[in-house]
Amino acid sequence: MPASPLGRPQRFGRLLALFLTCLAALATGLTAQPAAAAPAAPTRVMLLGDSITGNNGCWRALLWQHLQSTGYTGVDFVGTQRNPWCEGEFDIDNEGHGGFLATGIANNNQLPGWLSATDPDIVLMMLGTNDVWSHLPPSTILGAYTTLLGQMRAQNPDVKLVVAQIPPMDPAGCGDCAQGVVALNNAIPGWADAHSTERSPITVVDQWTGFSTATDTTDGVHPNDTTGIRKLESRWYPALTAALDGAGPGPGPDPVPTACKVAVTTNSWNSGLTASLTITNTGTAPVDGWSLGFTLPSGQTLTNGWNATYSSRSGAVTATNAAYNGRIAPGVGVSIGYQATHTGTPAVPTAFTLNGAPCAVA
Structure with a gap:
C-alpha cells in the first residue's frame, strides 16, 4: 500500500528539522578563525x-x-x-x-x-x-x-x-x-x-x-x-x-670604522714649529672624503697649514681634505702639515681620529 501523503504541517516540520540538522553540521565542521590583525601603521x-x-x-x-x-x-x-x-x-x-x-x-x-x-x-x-x-x-x-x-x-x-x-x-x-x-x-x-x-x-x-x-x-x-x-x-x-628599531637616546651611531695610522715629524725652533703628518689607510676599502681630528698641545697656535683645511687655530682641530686628496686608497698615505707658534712646548699631538674613528700613531 503506498504511503499516505504528508500533510502541510508535517512537510514543514520535516523541512525545518532538515535545515536545523544541516546548520548544526555546518557549525560543527567550521573551525573558528582568529580575527586578522590590522596592518601596522607606518x-x-x-x-x-x-x-x-x-x-x-x-x-x-x-x-x-x-x-x-x-x-x-x-x-x-x-x-x-x-x-x-x-x-x-x-x-x-x-x-x-x-x-x-x-x-x-x-x-x-x-x-x-x-x-x-x-x-x-x-x-x-x-x-x-x-x-x-x-x-x-x-x-x-x-x-x-x-x-x-x-x-x-x-x-x-x-x-x-x-x-x-x-x-x-x-x-x-x-x-x-x-x-x-x-x-x-x-x-x-x-x-x-x-x-x-x-x-x-x-x-x-x-x-x-x-x-x-x-x-x-x-x-x-x-x-x-x-x-x-x-x-x-x-x-x-x-x-x-x-x-x-627603537633605540633610546644617545649620541647616534658609532662612526664607521676606519683603519688608519698617522706618522708625525716636527721641526721646531725657539717660538715656532712645523709638523708634517702622513695619514695612511691601513684598511681594505678606500676612504672617500676624510677629516683628521687632533688636539694641539697647550700653548700652540696654528698659523697656517697645507694640503687640508683646518677648522681652528688652537685646541681641538679638524683637518679636512683638499679637493685633490680626498680619496685614500688602501695601503696609501697622504701628507698634510701645519706651522704653529708655541710658548716653549714644541710637542706633537698624541692622538688622532679619521672620520671619527681612532688611528694608530706610528
Missing part, C-alpha cells in the same frame, strides 16, 4: 630643514631607496612640501623650505601647523645653515631649536628627534661662515644631552666630518649630486634605522 618621518633638505635635497631619494632595499618598508615620509625632482622612485613628502632659518621658523610659529598636518613619529632636523649665514650666534640658534623641540613634543610627547651637526659652508662673501658652522656644531651635542629624555630621545648626527665644500657642494653650501648627497644619506641612514 612610522611617520618628517625631514625638516632648508634648501639642503628641500629643493637640493636628493639625499632624501637615496635615503628612501636605501630603507626600502634593506627591509624598512613601513616608513612614511611626511611633510607639506613635495619636491619630486630626484632620480628614481621615492616618497617625495618633506618639510624642507629653501632660505628658511631655524630662528625664523620658531619666531614666526610656523612649525605647529606643519606638525598638525603631518603628526610625525620621528623628525630628522638639519637647520641652522641660513642662521649662520645671517651671522647669528649658536646661543640664538639653539634657543630656536628649544622652541621647535617644545612644539614637536606638544604635538607628540613621544617624538624622536634626530638632529644634524650641519655640513660645512664657505659661500662667497661670508668670511665668518666656516667658523660659525664649527661653533654651532660644537654646541649641538651639549644641547641635545641637556634636552633628551627617555620618552622623547634626541640623537645627534655628524654631517660635518668628511664633508668638503670644495668637492661635495655646487656653491660652497648646497650638496652636489655626485658625492655630496651620498655623504649626507650615509650619515642619516644608520641614525634613522636606529630610531626605527
Whole structure:
C-alpha cells in the first residue's frame, strides 16, 4: 500500500528539522578563525630643514631607496612640501623650505601647523645653515631649536628627534661662515644631552666630518649630486634605522670604522714649529672624503697649514681634505702639515681620529 501523503504541517516540520540538522553540521565542521590583525601603521618621518633638505635635497631619494632595499618598508615620509625632482622612485613628502632659518621658523610659529598636518613619529632636523649665514650666534640658534623641540613634543610627547651637526659652508662673501658652522656644531651635542629624555630621545648626527665644500657642494653650501648627497644619506641612514628599531637616546651611531695610522715629524725652533703628518689607510676599502681630528698641545697656535683645511687655530682641530686628496686608497698615505707658534712646548699631538674613528700613531 503506498504511503499516505504528508500533510502541510508535517512537510514543514520535516523541512525545518532538515535545515536545523544541516546548520548544526555546518557549525560543527567550521573551525573558528582568529580575527586578522590590522596592518601596522607606518612610522611617520618628517625631514625638516632648508634648501639642503628641500629643493637640493636628493639625499632624501637615496635615503628612501636605501630603507626600502634593506627591509624598512613601513616608513612614511611626511611633510607639506613635495619636491619630486630626484632620480628614481621615492616618497617625495618633506618639510624642507629653501632660505628658511631655524630662528625664523620658531619666531614666526610656523612649525605647529606643519606638525598638525603631518603628526610625525620621528623628525630628522638639519637647520641652522641660513642662521649662520645671517651671522647669528649658536646661543640664538639653539634657543630656536628649544622652541621647535617644545612644539614637536606638544604635538607628540613621544617624538624622536634626530638632529644634524650641519655640513660645512664657505659661500662667497661670508668670511665668518666656516667658523660659525664649527661653533654651532660644537654646541649641538651639549644641547641635545641637556634636552633628551627617555620618552622623547634626541640623537645627534655628524654631517660635518668628511664633508668638503670644495668637492661635495655646487656653491660652497648646497650638496652636489655626485658625492655630496651620498655623504649626507650615509650619515642619516644608520641614525634613522636606529630610531626605527627603537633605540633610546644617545649620541647616534658609532662612526664607521676606519683603519688608519698617522706618522708625525716636527721641526721646531725657539717660538715656532712645523709638523708634517702622513695619514695612511691601513684598511681594505678606500676612504672617500676624510677629516683628521687632533688636539694641539697647550700653548700652540696654528698659523697656517697645507694640503687640508683646518677648522681652528688652537685646541681641538679638524683637518679636512683638499679637493685633490680626498680619496685614500688602501695601503696609501697622504701628507698634510701645519706651522704653529708655541710658548716653549714644541710637542706633537698624541692622538688622532679619521672620520671619527681612532688611528694608530706610528
